[in-house]
Amino acid sequence: MRHRQLIGGFAALGMALAVAAPGVAAAHDARAGFVYTETNAAGGNAVLAFSRDSGGRLTPAGSFSTGGQGSGTGLGSQGAVILAGHGHWLFAVNAGSNDISVFRVRGDGGLTLTDRTDAAGSAPISLTSSADLVYALDAGGAGNIAGFRFADGDLHPIPGSQRPLSSTNTGPAEVAFSTDGRHLVVTEKTTSQLDTYRVDRRGRAGAPVTTASAGPVPFGFAFDTRNHPIVSEAANSTLSSYRLGAGGATVVSASVPTGGIAACWVAISPDGRWAFDSNAHGGTISSFAIGHDGTLALAHSVAADTGTGSTPLDLAVTPDGGYLYVVEAGTNSLGGYRVRAGGSLTAVPGTTALPAGATGLAVS
Numbered sequence: 591m592r593h594r595q596l597i598g599g600f601a602a603l604g605m606a607l608a609v610a611a612p613g614v615a616a617a618h619d620a621r622a623g624f625v626y627t628e629t630n631a632a633g634g635n636a637v638l639a640f641s642r643d644s645g646g647r648l649t650p651a652g653s654f655s656t657g658g659q660g661s662g663t664g665l666g667s668q669g670a671v672i673l674a675g676h677g678h679w680l681f682a683v684n685a686g687s688n689d690i691s692v693f694r695v696r697g698d699g700g701l702t703l704t705d706r707t708d709a710a711g712s713a714p715i716s717l718t719s720s721a722d723l724v725y726a727l728d729a730g731g732a733g734n735i736a737g738f739r740f741a742d743g744d745l746h747p748i749p750g751s752q753r754p755l756s757s758t759n760t761g762p763a764e765v766a767f768s769t770d771g772r773h774l775v776v777t778e779k780t781t782s783q784l785d786t787y788r789v790d791r792r793g794r795a796g797a798p799v800t801t802a803s804a805g806p807v808p809f810g811f812a813f814d815t816r817n818h819p820i821v822s823e824a825a826n827s828t829l830s831s832y833r834l835g836a837g838g839a840t841v842v843s844a845s846v847p848t849g850g851i852a853a854c855w856v857a858i859s860p861d862g863r864w865a866f867d868s869n870a871h872g873g874t875i876s877s878f879a880i881g882h883d884g885t886l887a888l889a890h891s892v893a894a895d896t897g898t899g900s901t902p903l904d905l906a907v908t909p910d911g912g913y914l915y916v917v918e919a920g921t922n923s924l925g926g927y928r929v930r931a932g933g934s935l936t937a938v939p940g941t942t943a944l945p946a947g948a949t950g951l952a953v954s
Contacts, residue, residue: 760783896916
């Protein structure tokens with residue numbers, strides 16, 4: 591079912607991000623931008639906007655209704671909110687009403703709802719985009735992925751794009767396009783498997799090729815600039831990297847320890863040199879150096895200490911590589927950190943304006 595709705599709201603003045611030197615933030619490189627998360631409230635989901643100044647500090651900048659309902663509880667996923675089209679569009683899941691909301695991002699960072707589309711499955715928890723394609727991961731029922739073509743503010747289902755996961759009751763966590771847009775990958779927490787789908791020229795995913803995860807409970811992941819998925823493994827608090835091919839995913843670095851507890855979400859710097867993971871039960875963020883071939887080496891077990899009881903979850907790096915933001919669910923906060931040379935992080939003022947249950951993170 592498709593709905594259209596225009597909503598008001600405003601956000602603080604912002605401007606587009608410029609590309610900074612790889613992995614290093616300098617004061618003259620920083621540009622103002624925005625940070626988005628969603629409430630995931632069962633009574634009515636909304637996307638929350640925050641403006642960020644040139645020093646990385648956050649200011650609440652509006653709440654924008656999705657027109658749908660959240661689940662009211664944690665989604666256990668990565669990618670619930672994403673930006674696309676060079677930051678001009680935002681997509682958000684409505685896990686409680688089984689649909690996806692589309693927003694146009696205004697010049698001031700505010701959002702205008704342009705479409706609400708059935709997710710072609712139940713309980714959507716993760717989204718990914720490449721060019722004009724958008725895929726959703728639906729965790730309800732047996733679980734599936736489903737594809738859409740995006741045009742003029744609307745999502746249009748791609749016939750024949752729905753594909754199953756490896757089996758039923760897989761506990762999926764994320765779907766994401768490879769860097770080149772030719773593959774989709776899904777992580778399955780319960781089965782400890784990765785599903786790889788080849789995407790054809792019509793935007794349709796093929797049958798899944800299933801690979802055993804290098805470590806138990808693969809969760810969040812992100813791609814480096816050379817198509818290597820960097821995957822967290824929550825049970826052992828490790829990260830693994832893979833190479834994609836016709837036979838699915840092949841391990842490059844297997845289960846490298848983070849030194850934290852419950853590694854779950856992963857973000858990669860835009861230059862592809864650094865991977866960051868949030869250790870949800872340990873209150874830390876770790877950083878890894880990524881080699882040209884996708885190999886991983888722990889840089890800092892504690893790149894940032896988010897604090898006892900902070901429960902760091904979703905995290906994202908700004909497009910210029912200058913700042914990292916993280917949803918700190920234990921304190922209902924958004925934490926902010928400046929990315930330093932060598933993969934270390936320095937805290938900047940964040941915000942305590944999040945409601946309980948907020949999920950997903952996208953930055954511009």
